[in-house]
Amino acid sequence: MTPPPARAQRGIRRRLLTRLHAAIAVVIVVTLALPAVLPASALSTYILLELTAIVTVGVSLLMGCAGQVSLGQGAFYACGAYTAALVALHGLPTPLGLVAAPVVAALLAVTIGVPVLTLRGHHLAFATLAMQLICLSLVGRMSSMGGDIGLQGIPRLSVASFELGEDRDYAYLAWGALALVVVATRNVIRSRPGRALRALASSEVAAESLGVPVGRYKLAVFALAGGFAGLAGGVYAFYMGYVAPASFPLLLSFEYIVMTVVGGLGTISGALVGPAVVTLVVQALNRIATLQGMPSYAPTVLSYAAYSALLVASILFLPDGLVGNKRVRRLLLRLEND
Amino acid sequence: MSAFFSYLVGGVALGSGFALIGSGLVMVHCVTRVVNLSQGMYAVVAGLSAATFFGMGAPHGVAELAAIGVAAGVGFLTGLVAMAGRATTPQSSLIITFGLAIFAYAAESLLWGDQPRSFPGLPGAIEVADVRIQKQSLLVIASTAVIFAMLHLFLERTYVGKKLRACSSNPYAARVVGIDVKRMGLLAFGLGGFLGGVAGVLLGPLRPISFDSDLTLVIDGFAAAILGGLARPLMALLGGLLLGVAESMVAGYAKASYQTEVALVLMLAIMVGQRARLATIHAEAS
Amino acid sequence: MNAILEVKDLVVRYDAATALDRVSLTVGRGEMVALIGPNGAGKSTLVDALSGIVRPASGHISVRGRFAHVPEGRQLFPDLTVDDNLLLGACRSGDRDPSWIYALLPDLAGIRRRRADSLSGGQQQMVAVGRALMARPEVLAIDELSLGLAPIVVAALSDRLASLHRTEGLAVLLIEQNARLALDLCSRAYVLEAGRIVSEGPSAQLARSAAVANAYLGGGVALGT
Numbered sequence: 001m002t003p004p005p006a007r008a009q010r011g012i013r014r015r016l017l018t019r020l021h022a023a024i025a026v027v028i029v030v031t032l033a034l035p036a037v038l039p040a041s042a043l044s045t046y047i048l049l050e051l052t053a054i055v056t057v058g059v060s061l062l063m064g065c066a067g068q069v070s071l072g073q074g075a076f077y078a079c080g081a082y083t084a085a086l087v088a089l090h091g092l093p094t095p096l097g098l099v100a101a102p103v104v105a106a107l108l109a110v111t112i113g114v115p116v117l118t119l120r121g122h123h124l125a126f127a128t129l130a131m132q133l134i135c136l137s138l139v140g141r142m143s144s145m146g147g148d149i150g151l152q153g154i155p156r157l158s159v160a161s162f163e164l165g166e167d168r169d170y171a172y173l174a175w176g177a178l179a180l181v182v183v184a185t186r187n188v189i190r191s192r193p194g195r196a197l198r199a200l201a202s203s204e205v206a207a208e209s210l211g212v213p214v215g216r217y218k219l220a221v222f223a224l225a226g227g228f229a230g231l232a233g234g235v236y237a238f239y240m241g242y243v244a245p246a247s248f249p250l251l252l253s254f255e256y257i258v259m260t261v262v263g264g265l266g267t268i269s270g271a272l273v274g275p276a277v278v279t280l281v282v283q284a285l286n287r288i289a290t291l292q293g294m295p296s297y298a299p300t301v302l303s304y305a306a307y308s309a310l311l312v313a314s315i316l317f318l319p320d321g322l323v324g325n326k327r328v329r330r331l332l333l334r335l336e337n338d
Numbered sequence: 339m340s341a342f343f344s345y346l347v348g349g350v351a352l353g354s355g356f357a358l359i360g361s362g363l364v365m366v367h368c369v370t371r372v373v374n375l376s377q378g379m380y381a382v383v384a385g386l387s388a389a390t391f392f393g394m395g396a397p398h399g400v401a402e403l404a405a406i407g408v409a410a411g412v413g414f415l416t417g418l419v420a421m422a423g424r425a426t427t428p429q430s431s432l433i434i435t436f437g438l439a440i441f442a443y444a445a446e447s448l449l450w451g452d453q454p455r456s457f458p459g460l461p462g463a464i465e466v467a468d469v470r471i472q473k474q475s476l477l478v479i480a481s482t483a484v485i486f487a488m489l490h491l492f493l494e495r496t497y498v499g500k501k502l503r504a505c506s507s508n509p510y511a512a513r514v515v516g517i518d519v520k521r522m523g524l525l526a527f528g529l530g531g532f533l534g535g536v537a538g539v540l541l542g543p544l545r546p547i548s549f550d551s552d553l554t555l556v557i558d559g560f561a562a563a564i565l566g567g568l569a570r571p572l573m574a575l576l577g578g579l580l581l582g583v584a585e586s587m588v589a590g591y592a593k594a595s596y597q598t599e600v601a602l603v604l605m606l607a608i609m610v611g612q613r614a615r616l617a618t619i620h621a622e623a624s
Numbered sequence: 625m626n627a628i629l630e631v632k633d634l635v636v637r638y639d640a641a642t643a644l645d646r647v648s649l650t651v652g653r654g655e656m657v658a659l660i661g662p663n664g665a666g667k668s669t670l671v672d673a674l675s676g677i678v679r680p681a682s683g684h685i686s687v688r689g690r691f692a693h694v695p696e697g698r699q700l701f702p703d704l705t706v707d708d709n710l711l712l713g714a715c716r717s718g719d720r721d722p723s724w725i726y727a728l729l730p731d732l733a734g735i736r737r738r739r740a741d742s743l744s745g746g747q748q749q750m751v752a753v754g755r756a757l758m759a760r761p762e763v764l765a766i767d768e769l770s771l772g773l774a775p776i777v778v779a780a781l782s783d784r785l786a787s788l789h790r791t792e793g794l795a796v797l798l799i800e801q802n803a804r805l806a807l808d809l810c811s812r813a814y815v816l817e818a819g820r821i822v823s824e825g826p827s828a829q830l831a832r833s834a835a836v837a838n839a840y841l842g843g844g845v846a847l848g849t
Contacts, residue, residue: 069429071436115610122373122432122568123609126560130602133557137599250553254440257433301444308441315430315437316423497711497720500704504712507701513677514693515755516716 035171043167047239049279050174052259054181054232057271058225059256061185064266065194066221068117069125072132073256076105076226078248080233082139085151085243094157098234105230106223113222117215132253140245150244157238170239177235181228182268188224189268193217251304258311264321273322282306343469345590346583351475351544353582354482355381358537359559360574361489362530366417367568368506369526372431376416376439378556380534382446384409385547388539389455401457406535413531417524439552446549454551459543478540485536486575493571502526506569534559554598558585561605567612580604627688628653628763628795629674634683636669643669645819646683651763653689654793658806658827660840661816667799668696670816671765689762689795690717696767696799698752702741706732709740709751713758725754729784746777753781757788763795770802782809803840807831815840 038046055077062068080101087097116127139145146152157164157173164170188194196217237243255278263274285306289298314321359377366374384405391401416438420431459474493499504512505522512519537555538547562581566573581604585597629651636644643666651657659667672678674685675693692713700709710722710732726733729750735743740751749769756764766785770778786809788794800806807813807827815823815836823830830836 069433116606118613119609121429122367123564123613125432126373127606127609130557130606134599134602251440254436257436261433301448304440304444308437308444311437312419312434312441315426315434316419319423319430500708500712501715503704504701507703508699510677511695511699511701512712514675514695514699515712516759517712 031175032172035168035175040167043171045279045283047167047171047174049275050171050178051232051236052255052279053272053275054174054178055229055256056259056263056275057178057181057185057268058228059260060263060265060267060271060274061188062221062225063257063260064264064270065189066218068218068222069121069257070128070222070225070253071125071257072128072130072135072250072253073225073229074248074250074253075128075132075135076109076229077233077236077252078132078135078139078243078245079105079108079226080230081237081243081247082145082151082233083230084234084237085154086145088155088157088238089151089153094155094238095159098157098231098238101234101237102227102231105233106227108230109223109226110219113219113226117218117222129250129253132248132250136245136248146244148245150242150247152242154237154241154243156241164238167239170235174232174235174239177231181231182272184224185268193220251307254311255307258307258314260321262310262314262318262321264323267321267323270321270323277322278307278310281310340469341590344471345586347469347471347475347479348590349583349586350579351472351478351582352541352586353562353579354478355537355541355578356555356558356562356581357575357578358482358485358533358540359555360562360578361486361571362413362533362537363556363559363563364566364568364571364574365502365533366523366526366530367563369502370417370421370431370505370523371428371509372420372435372523373428373560373568374416374420374527374530375432375435375556376442376552377530377534377559378552378554379416379439379442379446380409380413380531381538381541381555382442382547382549382551383412384535384538385457385542385551386446386450386455386549388542389457389547390450392457402539405539406532409535409538410528410532413534414524414528416531417527420527421520421523439556442552443549446552450549452549454546454548456546457542459540472544474543478544481536481540482575485533486571489533489571498525554601557598557605558601561601561608564605564608564612577608626653627651627686629688629691629797630684630686631670631674632684632686634670634673634685635681636666636673636678637681643819644673644680647816647819647821649814649821649824651795651797653762654789654795655812656789656796656798656810658803658810658813659797659799659816660801660803660806660813662839663801665816666819667816668767671695671767671797671799674765687763690760692716692756692759692761692764694752694756694764694766694769697771698745698748700740700748700751700755702739704740705737706740706743706751707736709755710758713755715759717758717760719758719760722754722758725757728757728788729754745772746774746781749773749777749781753785761794763797765797765799767799768801769798770800770805778805785809803836 034046035043055073059070059073062070083104084097084101087100088094112131116124116131119127140148164173240247259274259278260271261274262278263272264270282303285302286299289302359381362380363374363377366372366377387408388401388405391404396404416435419438420426420434426434459477463470463472464476465471493503501512501517502522502525504515504517505519509519512522541547558581559578562578563574565577565580581601584604585600588596588600627650631647631649634644634647635642647666647670649657649659659670661667669678671693673680674687674691701712704712707722710725711720714720714722726736731747732750732754735747740748743751753766756766769781769785773781782805785796789796796810798806798810807830810827813824813827813830814821815830823833823836
């Protein structure tokens with residue numbers, strides 16, 4: 001079969017590109033409109049979904065492009081939240097807290113990453129798990145961080161004279177943070193270090209022999225993912241108004257992994273689709289679990305079961321995630337054309 | 339001084355339990371290259387099942403053995419899921435076992451509720467030179483020694499044991515020679531379930547078990563196993579004992595709630611230290 | 625022909641790369657057949673496919689007798705003893721008595737309790753062959769018998785193989801970069817290059833052909849003329 005002539009190929013690519021741009025525009029419009037129309041309870045789910053998506057983009061980058069499994073990403077989320085909370089509670093201007101959150105989280109990632117990233121595979125996974133547990137238990141003991149009870153009464157975020165008082169304001173703030181993170185990730189993936197990273201994911205040894213500074217890149221991605229999680233945590237702190245160790249359990253890190261895997265590692269759209277799908281499924285199950293006649297522990301049990309079932313099913317049947325899977329892609333294309 | 343010995347013996351007993359869980363991790367990792375994060379679940383399931391069987395009136399011995407059987411079966415099942423699919427890499431399997439561990443949380447709280455359970459072990463204590471030692475602790479230590487000896491004999495002397503070691507030693511050659519590597523992997527998982535089950539049944543009377551003990555136990559087991567680089571069961575024994583004694587001392591002399599942190603920090607230190615030593619060896623070689 | 629091993633149009637792919645492209649060969653009962661070719665031609669892939677370790681994309685493999693495989697680079701179980709290595713070879717056959725191996729390869733009897741990774745290259749190769757023989761094969765595939773071994777050791781091993789072939793009627797598929805050795809030992813040969821069979825025929829004929837002589841036999845000096 002002879003390939004189509006060059007001009008036809010350019011035409012095909014241009015059509016695909018406009019279709020892609022159209023899709024992106026639709027997504028942007030819809031997600032911007034949603035906060036205005038969603039009822040209050042759905043809005044809070046939406047905000048948490050956006051925050052989760054921010055963290056998941058980082059995890060997807062870490063797992064998909066750099067090939068590192070982090071089972072403790074929740075620690076950076078917590079770090080960002082606590083940083084923002086402490087800054088605000090000490091009387092400093094609140095936007096400073098929002099800026100400090102990702103920075104401090106990234107610094108934490110670098111500090112932890114230097115020893116921990118020398119480990120490979122399962123050692124790394126376990127070390128990140130341990131790191132989150134250690135961080136949480138340390139924070140839980142320090143009275144300056146509120147101990148087990150945590151920090152309450154975090155003031156609302158206010159920029160200049162505008163105070164973000166409504167839930168809707170935080171929905172837009174989270175949207176902005178997510179957009180920022182997506183653009184940053186896109187630039188990273190496209191840059192030369194980014195392409196080198198992709199080489200990393202497939203074979204560290206090969207990458208090293210090509211002169212790629214493997215250690216430095218791994219650390220950079222780890223710090224970036226940590227920073228993303230920190231940013232999300234910062235928004236979380238201002239939105240919720242309180243933070244406690246119990247808000248950041250290990251289950252949270254597990255959620256990020258599930259969403260990354262379900263969506264598809266290493267792709268931005270996967271990192272957005274994954275959280276959306278998983279959140280919807282869990283919400284639906286929650287609805288069932290809180291029906292009349294269901295026992296009180298049903299919600300937690302069902303959500304644990306749902307997350308793990310989704311994860312295991314994903315890995316076994318859709319190893320490339322929803323976005324990466326060829327069958328799903330073909331289905332979407334067929335839908336588009338009909 | 340008697341307090342010291344009391345903590346020491348308690349630590350050795352605790353550490354024996356960790357060693358059993360750790361050796362389960364080592365077995366599975368050696369044969370399948372998978373790190374089984376649900377290894378803690380087997381001990382919890384065994385402990386909770388034993389409590390249930392006792393509650394149903396089963397006598398000593400029967401309840402424990404039945405519970406261990408349950409754990410071995412669960413081990414086998416987790417192996418089936420973790421290794422399902424043709425293209426599943428060890429990395430994916432690790433995540434699957436993490437997922438299974440979380441699923442276990444759900445199943446356990448569903449079946450047994452959220453209250454910690456315990457069941458009676460060997461009652462009473464003996465006095466040795468002014469030190470009070472619980473008989474259950476002695477049972478734990480003795481049983482662990484016997485199990486490790488049996489494990490050693492199994493691996494060294496039986497044909498199946500050699501097949502398992504072959505899978506660990508050279509997986510490619512194992513397939514060349516005609517060993518069914520998948521079946522050996524399932525056997526390893528079942529064995530891990532058995533070892534975890536024994537740990538659960540032995541430790542149950544000493545510390546109450548509930549559905550959230552999973553995680554602390556697998557961390558303890560991992561910390562024990564990592565001393566031998568997840569490759570040698572005997573090192574898991576040593577690592578477990580070290581860890582158990584360390585935790586016991588911290589609980590006795592400092593604050594009891596720091597136990598898991600001790601395990602975590604020790605484990606991290608060992609991992610990073612091993613890696614650093616490996617790096618210097620590589621650097622010197624090149 | 626009463627072939628004990630038959631491969632027809634075998635295609636093996638690793639992701640996008642085609643390792644074997646419609647390879648066909650046969651080994652008759654009691655025949656010694658050579659497969660020669662350069663590094664990376666796909667010879668080891670072919671044997672892996674015969675062993676069932678690699679799944680072909682298409683094509684047909686038929687093995688009409690017990691098959692055993694001596695892998696490239698020996699691939700022993702390094703931390704197990706010589707005895708255990710031999711015992712594990714009996715996985716397929718079920719006959720776990722290694723005494724006939726020690727009779728055939730008496731050098732191994734003295735080192736039976738030693739760890740496999742403490743042996744010399746020649747000893748390891750003997751263990752690898754012994755391990756494969758424990759499966760009581762009717763056809764034996766040997767991948768790079770001579771790699772890294774001194775010529776005198778290789779000669780001793782080849783003698784043993786030849787005598788086994790004579791006494792037991794063992795069919796052998798000898799995969800070798802050392803074409804001279806292979807063509808000496810075997811009556812028929814195939815040449816595999818970049819995943820394709822490029823020539824085949826009686827060894828003497830191949831040895832005389834200019835292409836083979838140039839590529840594999842040091843050029844210019846063809847055997848048998």
